[in-house]
Amino acid sequence: MSETASALSDSEKAALKLPPKVSGEKPDSGHMEEFGVNFARFLMRCNAECGELAEYNMAGQQTVLMSGPAAQEAFLKTLDKKLSRAAAYQAMVPVFGEGVIFDAPPERMKTQLKIQVDALRYQNMKAYAAVIAQEVQDWIAGWGDEGEMDFLDEFIQLTLHTACHCLLGADFRYKMTDEFKSLYHDLERGLQAIAFVDPYMQQPIFEARDKARARLQTLISEIIAERRANPEREYGDALETFMSGTYADGSLLSDNEVTGLVIATMFAGHHTSSGTAAWTAVEFARNPQYTGAVLQELEELYARDGELTFENLRDLPQLEAFIEEVLRLHPPLVLLMRRVIEDIDYNGTLIEAGKTVAISTYGSHRNPTYFPDPERFDPQRPKASSADMMWAYIPFGGGPHKCAGNAFALMQLKSIFAALLPKYTFELVDAPETYEDDLSAMVLKPSSPCRLRYRRR
Ligand code: HEM
Incomplete structure (x- = not known):
C-alpha cells in the first residue's frame, strides 16, 4: 500500500480508479439485508463478482472488501494511524470501558x-x-x-x-x-x-x-x-x-x-x-x-x-x-475490519478516508488457488508452504x-x-x-x- 497515501493531491486522486461496486444494492439499506442472511456467503459473492476489491454498502457505511493474499497482507500490515481498528470497533467501548484499548x-x-x-x-x-x-x-x-x-x-x-x-x-x-x-x-x-x-x-x-x-x-x-x-x-x-x-x-x-x-x-x-x-x-x-x-x-x-x-x-x-x-x-473471526483514516492508493485504486475496509478469513480459506477442493476436510493439506499461503491462511490474522x-x-x-x-x-x-x-x-x-x-x- 502506498506510503504517500496521505499526501494525495486532488489531481492524483482524480487519476485513480474507484473500487468496483457490488450489485444488488437497495435504496436505503444498501446490502445490509443480504449481509444479515449469511455474511460469509455474501462476502464470497462480492469477491467472485468484483475481484480483489469490492465495495458494498452497509446502510450508508461504504465498505471495501479486500481479497487475496496481497490485499490481505496490505490490510493486516498497515498501521493503525492509516487503518484504524479503534474507529471500526467503537461498539466495544462501553463493554471494555472508557479509556480502555479502543477508547485510549x-x-x-x-x-x-x-x-x-x-x-x-x-x-x-x-x-x-x-x-x-x-x-x-x-x-x-x-x-x-x-x-x-x-x-x-x-x-x-x-x-x-x-x-x-x-x-x-x-x-x-x-x-x-x-x-x-x-x-x-x-x-x-x-x-x-x-x-x-x-x-x-x-x-x-x-x-x-x-x-x-x-x-x-x-x-x-x-x-x-x-x-x-x-x-x-x-x-x-x-x-x-x-x-x-x-x-x-x-x-x-x-x-x-x-x-x-x-x-x-x-x-x-x-x-x-x-x-x-x-x-x-x-x-x-x-x-x-x-x-x-x-x-x-x-x-x-x-x-x-x-x-x-x-x-x-x-x-x-x-x-x-x-x-x-x-x-x-x-x-x-470471519470478518476483520478497519476504518480508513487517510486516503489510500492501493495499486491504482483510491480507497477514500471514511470508508471501512474488511477482509474475510472464511472466503480466503475457501480460495481454490490455495486450497484445492476447498470444502473437503483434509488435515494434511499445506497451510504455510509459500509466502502467499501465509497471507491466505489467516485464522489468527497477522501483522x-x-x-x-x-x-x-x-x-x-x-x-x-x-x-x-x-x-x-x-x-x-x-x-x-x-x-x-x-x-x-x-x-x-x-x-x-x-x-x-x-x-x-
Ligand atoms: C481459536 C481461537 C482464536 C482465534 C481463531 C482468534 C483469532 C483472532 C484474530 C483473527 C485476531 C485479529 C483481529 C484483527 O486483526 O482485527 C485476534 C486478535 C486477538 N486475540 Fe485472538 N483468537 C483466538 C483466541 C484467542 C484467545 C484464547 C485469546 C486470549 C486468551 C485471544 C486474544 C486476542 C487478543 C488480545 C487480540 C488482539 C491483539 C491486538 O490487538 O494486538 N485470542 N484473534
Missing part, C-alpha cells in the same frame, strides 16, 4: 495491548496449561461409559471456567457465582448488530450492559484490593500481570483499566475457543479416518511422559494439523495485531482433545448436513443443537 489515546492503547500480550506469554503459559488440564479432568469425571450432550453448550461452560481461572485466579473461579455469568451475558448482549450503528442509544440491552460493566468492576476491584493488601502471595494468572504492568511514567493501570483488560481478553478468547472446540469434536466425529494418527502420537506421549504438560503439548503435530484444518473451514492468544488457544484445544480422544469416541447424533456454520453472531460457531454421542474406548 494511541500511546496508552499500545501499552495496554503490550500488557495484555505479556499476560499470554510463555512465563504464564505453564500455569495455564496445568489449570486447563485440571478443568478438563473435572469436566469429564462424571461422564461414565457413554452419553449424549450438546457439545457447544458444554464447551461454552468449560472455556468460561478455564478463562476465569486463568484470568482471575482460583479463588474467583471456585467462588464464581451465577452473578458473574449473568453479568458476562449482559455484556455480550450489548454487542448486537445495532451496537455497531450507535452503542449509546436508549435501549434496555445497553442499560443492562452498562450496569453489568459497573458491577463487574466492583467485583474485580475487590480482588485487586485484597491482592494489594497481601503483596507476598503469587498467583500466576493474568490479573497479576495486569496489576503489575506500568505506563511509561511508571504509573499502574487503574481498576477501570484492569477490569477492561480482563473483559477484553475474555471477549477475545472465550467464544473463539468454545466454537473451535465444538467444531473440532464434530470434525472428529465426521472424519474418523484421521483419528488413528492422532491417537498414536498421544499414546506415545502418555507412554513417554505419563501426563500432559505445557512442553509436551507443543509437540503434537497430528493433532495440531487437525485443529488447523478446523480453523481453515470454520474460522471463528501488528495478530492474535495475542493464539499460543494459548492452540494449547487449550490440544489439552482438551489430548485428554478426550484416548478415552472416548465421538459420533454424530443428527444428520451430517445439519451441522452447519452459524453466522448469526459476531463469532462463527456450529449451529445448535450440536449433539454428539460419546462412548468409552
Whole structure:
C-alpha cells in the first residue's frame, strides 16, 4: 500500500480508479439485508463478482472488501494511524470501558495491548496449561461409559471456567457465582448488530450492559484490593500481570483499566475457543479416518511422559494439523475490519478516508488457488508452504495485531482433545448436513443443537 497515501493531491486522486461496486444494492439499506442472511456467503459473492476489491454498502457505511493474499497482507500490515481498528470497533467501548484499548489515546492503547500480550506469554503459559488440564479432568469425571450432550453448550461452560481461572485466579473461579455469568451475558448482549450503528442509544440491552460493566468492576476491584493488601502471595494468572504492568511514567493501570483488560481478553478468547472446540469434536466425529494418527502420537506421549504438560503439548503435530484444518473451514473471526483514516492508493485504486475496509478469513480459506477442493476436510493439506499461503491462511490474522492468544488457544484445544480422544469416541447424533456454520453472531460457531454421542474406548 502506498506510503504517500496521505499526501494525495486532488489531481492524483482524480487519476485513480474507484473500487468496483457490488450489485444488488437497495435504496436505503444498501446490502445490509443480504449481509444479515449469511455474511460469509455474501462476502464470497462480492469477491467472485468484483475481484480483489469490492465495495458494498452497509446502510450508508461504504465498505471495501479486500481479497487475496496481497490485499490481505496490505490490510493486516498497515498501521493503525492509516487503518484504524479503534474507529471500526467503537461498539466495544462501553463493554471494555472508557479509556480502555479502543477508547485510549494511541500511546496508552499500545501499552495496554503490550500488557495484555505479556499476560499470554510463555512465563504464564505453564500455569495455564496445568489449570486447563485440571478443568478438563473435572469436566469429564462424571461422564461414565457413554452419553449424549450438546457439545457447544458444554464447551461454552468449560472455556468460561478455564478463562476465569486463568484470568482471575482460583479463588474467583471456585467462588464464581451465577452473578458473574449473568453479568458476562449482559455484556455480550450489548454487542448486537445495532451496537455497531450507535452503542449509546436508549435501549434496555445497553442499560443492562452498562450496569453489568459497573458491577463487574466492583467485583474485580475487590480482588485487586485484597491482592494489594497481601503483596507476598503469587498467583500466576493474568490479573497479576495486569496489576503489575506500568505506563511509561511508571504509573499502574487503574481498576477501570484492569477490569477492561480482563473483559477484553475474555471477549477475545472465550467464544473463539468454545466454537473451535465444538467444531473440532464434530470434525472428529465426521472424519474418523484421521483419528488413528492422532491417537498414536498421544499414546506415545502418555507412554513417554505419563501426563500432559505445557512442553509436551507443543509437540503434537497430528493433532495440531487437525485443529488447523478446523480453523481453515470454520474460522471463528470471519470478518476483520478497519476504518480508513487517510486516503489510500492501493495499486491504482483510491480507497477514500471514511470508508471501512474488511477482509474475510472464511472466503480466503475457501480460495481454490490455495486450497484445492476447498470444502473437503483434509488435515494434511499445506497451510504455510509459500509466502502467499501465509497471507491466505489467516485464522489468527497477522501483522501488528495478530492474535495475542493464539499460543494459548492452540494449547487449550490440544489439552482438551489430548485428554478426550484416548478415552472416548465421538459420533454424530443428527444428520451430517445439519451441522452447519452459524453466522448469526459476531463469532462463527456450529449451529445448535450440536449433539454428539460419546462412548468409552
Ligand atoms: C481459536 C481461537 C482464536 C482465534 C481463531 C482468534 C483469532 C483472532 C484474530 C483473527 C485476531 C485479529 C483481529 C484483527 O486483526 O482485527 C485476534 C486478535 C486477538 N486475540 Fe485472538 N483468537 C483466538 C483466541 C484467542 C484467545 C484464547 C485469546 C486470549 C486468551 C485471544 C486474544 C486476542 C487478543 C488480545 C487480540 C488482539 C491483539 C491486538 O490487538 O494486538 N485470542 N484473534
